[in-house]
Amino acid sequence: FSSPPHFVRCSVSKFPNSLNVRSKTKIPIGMYFQPMAPVPAGCPEVPVVNFNAVGVSTVVRCRKCRSYINPFVIWTENGRKWQCNMCGYVGDTPQTYYCHLDDTMRRADRYERPELVNGTIDFIAPAEYM
Structure with missing residues (x-):
């Protein structure tokens, strides 16, 4: 169900497992979206x-x-x-x-x-x- 990484990626690959850990790490979490990105070779076309x-x-x-x-x-x-x-x-x-x-x-x-x-x-x- 997920979008392929050439369309959407997160700034981190692992997320804190609790609010307590998240508040201590203070690592900002962001998302990168590229909705009209070219589809790489070998990847299925967008339905x-x-x-x-x-x-x-x-x-x-x-x-x-x-x-x-x-x-x-x-x-x-x-x-x-x-x-x-x-x-x-x-x-x-x-x-x-x-x-x-x-x-x-x-x-x-x-x-x-x-x-x-x-x-x-x-x-x-x-x-x-x-």
Whole structure:
């Protein structure tokens, strides 16, 4: 589910395991993002998601913080709702995006949806974004 290091890297490779250790070390932690980085040879291409092509009228995003649907959201009510992993808001799943959950409480179609199994994806922007 993670993004490859040519797209996102952390300034440290090991994190303090407690707030106490973190406050004593005083090491700043930063992230380096390069969303349009060239894909190195031997690495898979970035998956492209076009919601219009599958009958969903817009990109599925959190109504509160506008985060995009991603592998880390929590599905509830057999997939009819999802909880944003960034802000905790629980929103309705668009009817055209609905899929039932399996016995592990994950969408049964997750492996058919790149946005639910990849840390980096490209969304095709719908007309309303232009």
